[in-house]
Amino acid sequence: MIGQQLRALALGATMLAGSVALPAQAQIVRPDLQLGTEVQSFGRVSFDGRSLMIDGKREVIWSSEMHAFRLPSPDLWRDILQKMKASGFNSVALYFDWGFHSPKPGVYDFTGVRDIDRLLTMAEEEGLYVITRAGPYVNAELTRGGFPGYLVNQRSRARTDDPAYLASVDEWLTQINAIIARHQIDNGGSVILHQIENELALTTPSQRRYMDHLYAKARADGITVPIFHNDQGRNGYWVPEGSGVEKVVDGPNDMYAFDAYPGGTCTVGGEPTRGSAAPDWGYYGTGGARGGASASPNSPGFAAEFGGGWFDYWGSNGGYDCNAVQRGRRYQRVFYGTNLANGIGIQSFYMGYGGTSWGWLPAPVVFTSYDYGAAISEPREIRDKGQELKQLGGLIAAVTDMAGMVPAGPVEISTDQVQVYHNHSPESDARFMLVTQNPSNGDGDHSFTVTADLPDGRYTMPLRLNGFDAKWLVAGADIAGQRLVWSSSELQHGFTQDDAGIMLLYGRQAEDGRTLLRYTSAPTVTVVEGNVRHTFDAAKGDLQLDYTHRGLARVRIEGGGRPPLTLLIADEETGWQFWKDGDVLVRGPHLLRSAEMSGSRLALTGDTATASPLEVWAPRAARNVTWNGQRVRLQPGTAGSRVATTELAGPRDFALPELNNWRVAAGSPEIAPDFDDSAWQAIDRRAYASTTARPDGEPNMSMDAYGFHEGDVWYRGRFTGTPDAERIRLAYGAGGSGMVQVFLDGELIGQQDLPWGLPRPITTGTAEYDLPDAARTPGEHVISVMVRNNGHNWDLDADDFHKEARGLISASVEPRGGRSFAIPLEWKIQGRQGGEDIVDPVRGVPNNGGLFGERQGWHLPGFNDRAWQQQAAPASDLDPGTTWYRTKFDLAVPQGQDATLALQFGDPAVPRSAAQYRVLIFVNGWHMGQFIAHVGPQRTFPIPEGILNHRGNNTVALAVTSDGAPGNALEPVRLVTMRNVRGGLKVGQVAAPATLRD
Ligand code: IPT
Numbered sequence: 001m002i003g004q005q006l007r008a009l010a011l012g013a014t015m016l017a018g019s020v021a022l023p024a025q026a027q028i029v030r031p032d033l034q035l036g037t038e039v040q041s042f043g044r045v046s047f048d049g050r051s052l053m054i055d056g057k058r059e060v061i062w063s064s065e066m067h068a069f070r071l072p073s074p075d076l077w078r079d080i081l082q083k084m085k086a087s088g089f090n091s092v093a094l095y096f097d098w099g100f101h102s103p104k105p106g107v108y109d110f111t112g113v114r115d116i117d118r119l120l121t122m123a124e125e126e127g128l129y130v131i132t133r134a135g136p137y138v139n140a141e142l143t144r145g146g147f148p149g150y151l152v153n154q155r156s157r158a159r160t161d162d163p164a165y166l167a168s169v170d171e172w173l174t175q176i177n178a179i180i181a182r183h184q185i186d187n188g189g190s191v192i193l194h195q196i197e198n199e200l201a202l203t204t205p206s207q208r209r210y211m212d213h214l215y216a217k218a219r220a221d222g223i224t225v226p227i228f229h230n231d232q233g234r235n236g237y238w239v240p241e242g243s244g245v246e247k248v249v250d251g252p253n254d255m256y257a258f259d260a261y262p263g264g265t266c267t268v269g270g271e272p273t274r275g276s277a278a279p280d281w282g283y284y285g286t287g288g289a290r291g292g293a294s295a296s297p298n299s300p301g302f303a304a305e306f307g308g309g310w311f312d313y314w315g316s317n318g319g320y321d322c323n324a325v326q327r328g329r330r331y332q333r334v335f336y337g338t339n340l341a342n343g344i345g346i347q348s349f350y351m352g353y354g355g356t357s358w359g360w361l362p363a364p365v366v367f368t369s370y371d372y373g374a375a376i377s378e379p380r381e382i383r384d385k386g387q388e389l390k391q392l393g394g395l396i397a398a399v400t401d402m403a404g405m406v407p408a409g410p411v412e413i414s415t416d417q418v419q420v421y422h423n424h425s426p427e428s429d430a431r432f433m434l435v436t437q438n439p440s441n442g443d444g445d446h447s448f449t450v451t452a453d454l455p456d457g458r459y460t461m462p463l464r465l466n467g468f469d470a471k472w473l474v475a476g477a478d479i480a481g482q483r484l485v486w487s488s489s490e491l492q493h494g495f496t497q498d499d500a501g502i503m504l505l506y507g508r509q510a511e512d513g514r515t516l517l518r519y520t521s522a523p524t525v526t527v528v529e530g531n532v533r534h535t536f537d538a539a540k541g542d543l544q545l546d547y548t549h550r551g552l553a554r555v556r557i558e559g560g561g562r563p564p565l566t567l568l569i570a571d572e573e574t575g576w577q578f579w580k581d582g583d584v585l586v587r588g589p590h591l592l593r594s595a596e597m598s599g600s601r602l603a604l605t606g607d608t609a610t611a612s613p614l615e616v617w618a619p620r621a622a623r624n625v626t627w628n629g630q631r632v633r634l635q636p637g638t639a640g641s642r643v644a645t646t647e648l649a650g651p652r653d654f655a656l657p658e659l660n661n662w663r664v665a666a667g668s669p670e671i672a673p674d675f676d677d678s679a680w681q682a683i684d685r686r687a688y689a690s691t692t693a694r695p696d697g698e699p700n701m702s703m704d705a706y707g708f709h710e711g712d713v714w715y716r717g718r719f720t721g722t723p724d725a726e727r728i729r730l731a732y733g734a735g736g737s738g739m740v741q742v743f744l745d746g747e748l749i750g751q752q753d754l755p756w757g758l759p760r761p762i763t764t765g766t767a768e769y770d771l772p773d774a775a776r777t778p779g780e781h782v783i784s785v786m787v788r789n790n791g792h793n794w795d796l797d798a799d800d801f802h803k804e805a806r807g808l809i810s811a812s813v814e815p816r817g818g819r820s821f822a823i824p825l826e827w828k829i830q831g832r833q834g835g836e837d838i839v840d841p842v843r844g845v846p847n848n849g850g851l852f853g854e855r856q857g858w859h860l861p862g863f864n865d866r867a868w869q870q871q872a873a874p875a876s877d878l879d880p881g882t883t884w885y886r887t888k889f890d891l892a893v894p895q896g897q898d899a900t901l902a903l904q905f906g907d908p909a910v911p912r913s914a915a916q917y918r919v920l921i922f923v924n925g926w927h928m929g930q931f932i933a934h935v936g937p938q939r940t941f942p943i944p945e946g947i948l949n950h951r952g953n954n955t956v957a958l959a960v961t962s963d964g965a966p967g968n969a970l971e972p973v974r975l976v977t978m979r980n981v982r983g984g985l986k987v988g989q990v991a992a993p994a995t996l997r998d
Contacts (some may be wrong), residue, residue, distance in 0.1 A: 066350025088393015149709025323373025709832025711849015898984020
């Protein structure tokens with residue numbers, strides 16, 4: 001089993017390798033390249049071999065992924081969507097987690113934090129296209145890869161056409177497809193593409209029938225947009241039928257898509273590597289057995305997931321910041337640009353916002369934070385890499401001819417240290433030139449020239465590439481009413497406002513730049529600000545502008561037979577200060593969320609991180625401008641802008657309360673011999689569906705068989721004392737960094753933590769202990785065992801790996817020196833209250849396991865803890881087992897501010913504590929994460945507003961589990977502010993029961 005998991009992880013590593021060095025002058029290396037010209041239409045969405053089209057218009061689909069289930073505060077979904085939009089994306093990809101919606105066969109919930117209808121409406125309102133990825137299987141570092149708990153009890157093989165499995169799948173698909181169907185673009189929504197399975201690498205006849213079934217089911221349920229599958233790497237699995245390329249297997253899908261995670265790794269210890277050049281998975285590829293220039297010539301290049309970060313493992317030293325760099329600035333230019341040049345015009349980065357694997361969502365490989373090093377961090381801040389994405393997405397939006405470009409032939413480069421991918425639009429001949437190092441993961445500093453036959457003539461362009469980087473250059477294109485002949489600067493924005501053009505170009509700080517624009521006669525050039533030299537070549541009609549990228553230069557160009565132009569030339573980071581929505585350009589604030597014109601009023605909304613200037617380029621009609629609803633006084637600026645007369649206010653600081661009024665109670669009464677377990681289920685010999693081997697003739701001890709799938713589970717076994725009761729031996733399954741605690745008659749006899757070897761999680765273990773003398777005294781004895789299940793495995797390889805057993809697998813009390821015979825034991829089991837009939841459907845499936853305190857509602861805000869013992873600070877020693885701490889506090893985040901607050905444990909500077917203990921963290925009843933002090937690396941747990949009440953009372957309940965050794969006790973716990981801006985959205989408290997009786 002572990003081997004399989006290793007294989008799965010190694011597979012990720014394989015995809016990180018693989019480098020293809022291009023010849024110095026990149027060109028089509030596949031003369032046989034045949035792109036499908038037939039247009040396949042699915043209502044408003046259509047495609048040919050070159051691009052997707054919406055309403056017949058070619059579009060680059062520029063997307064990133066978010067998981068609403070990893071942000072249990074629906075009002076904040078909009079915050080993420082707005083930040084994605086502001087970062088230049090036109091689409092969002094959404095996985096759905098079947099198990100999150102379904103605690104029990106036939107029981108589904110799509111309300112509250114599970115309201116997918118609301119999510120899709122928001123995406124639509126924010127102007128994002130949606131790619132839906134509905135499972136049934138998604139992987140996604142989720143427990144069971146998104147399968148519901150009850151599926152591990154199904155004996156039929158998952159991800160095949162076994163009827164029992166298909167019956168379950170159809171139940172889910174009927175529900176989710178109906179919601180998606182009504183949000184499709186043809187029905188007034190914005191869903192444009194739909195995925196029916198994820199990385200199904202097995203291609204047996206049974207799997208083919210399964211894929212056919214999923215396709216037919218989607219169509220029967222009213223999904224009309226193109227359907228695809230996400231191939232695990234560009235292998236050519238499930239290429240649409242009739243593609244005519246050599247492949248492993250074809251399938252019913254309309255489009256071929258694949259995922260890939262290249263670009264090196266963040267080694268354990270946190271240093272990025274730059275292992276490989278960006279692969280050519282399209283036009284410039286050298287081919288190979290499957291696919292050549294395209295794995296599917298009749299559908300456009302489509303990366304359904306392209307690594308935009310990576311997840312982090314229990315016990316690492318904290319890899320998210322490293323991943324944000326590793327797959328961050330420069331990597332995005334080089335790798336995403338190479339994809340684009342290769343014709344991959346549909347790209348979705350995984351993740352755009354990772355979020356939080358709260359409660360029992362995580363698979364064994366990951367801990368609570370699913371930050372992923374994504375462009376939007378877990379506390380909802382746009383990282384620098386998001387600023388770079390804004391610039392790249394801005395170019396894609398401005399150059400409408402980008403969609404459907406094909407290779408345009410070689411160019412002359414004065415050095416072989418650099419390569420140029422040179423593409424053009426067959427319709428307009430506009431050019432895209434991607435300039436990278438050769439190979440693209442090089443990092444030299446090269447000044448060189450590129451000579452090319454461009455649409456407006458033959459030109460020699462002086463360029464520089466300094467370090468691991470790429471330039472996205474545009475030439476021969478009509479933008480903003482102008483003719484861009486070529487530019488060594490990159491285009492961030494280009495659009496028309498009223499009857500004039502605005503263009504924002506940028507380049508690396510202090511690097512020289514040149515831009516050529518074409519006119520029919522000499523235009524009037526006014527350099528309003530900065531040092532820009534200009535000459536006009538009357539023979540060609542070329543206006544040449546020369547400058548250095550430093551701060552912001554402003555140029556007005558009038559006449560010359562074209563509408564006027566405001567040309568802004570920035571250094572790269574000055575470009576970050578700009579935000580665009582529609583035809584409004586804003587400079588200054590931390591974020592622009594929206595710019596809405598109605599009549600003479602322009603309503604701007606956004607965030608400030610400090611007091612900020614505001615400069616606006618807005619249509620003339622906008623006479624009254626507001627910022628977050630407040631009137632802004634503007635005066636004329638330079639180059640057509642207007643500038644606020646006073647700065648926009650920044651956020652106010654606010655104090656956080658100390659957490660020092662704790663109430664404490666012992667939480668493992670199950671260890672007491674006289675504990676009443678009469679209501680518990682008896683362990684019996686029911687059918688065993690797990691893939692985990694166990695000794696013959698044993699009862700079925702696995703927790704799932706009794707309806708307990710998430711979190712902690714208790715077992716109590718009774719035996720009669722005998723001189724042979726010398727040892728206890730337990731086999732158990734507990735997921736990543738899971739554990740088992742074993743008690744005899746109320747005393748701890750052992751605790752075992754599963755080792756957290758990196759990056760391979762060990763998910764099962766065997767614990768053996770000598771029993772104390774007490775076990776050999778006559779009369780009844782009770783063994784109490786708590787297993788902490790840190791998640792079921794995923795099913796990445798479609799081998800039922802998710803059915804590895806959890807809880808106890810086998811248990812025996814026996815004489816020392818071998819298993820000659822075992823002492824008879826009667827076992828009982830108790831997990832989550834209600835099992836699959838969950839008692840708190842609002843917080844739902846991931847929220848609770850089976851701790852005594854959870855079964856009693858101690859985690860809930862309305863629980864009355866007055867009888868509990870008071871403690872100002874957590875005690876330095878604990879009894880073995882679980883101890884609960886509760887406290888209440890008030891927050892007063894200033895109105896109109898968006899902060900991300902977090903709970904922090906111990907010393908934030910060290911990834912692992914010397915003290916060994918674990919904490920389940922409940923905030924207002926919501927299980928927001930697990931801290932394992934001695935494993936790490938996460939110590940700071942952001943709690944989204946909506947779960948946390950920013951302007952009112954809150955309850956924190958901590959279930960602290962320790963072996964009772966001196967010092968293995970809760971370290972100081974504090975509230976910290978991770979982020980604080982003025983602005984944000986109104987966030988309502990997520991309604992949820994306050995007690996078990998609500
Ligand atoms: C691929 C999965 O499709 C996705 O669900 C997620 O698990 C992602 O990778 C990793 O975060 S799996 C592939 C890398 C083998």
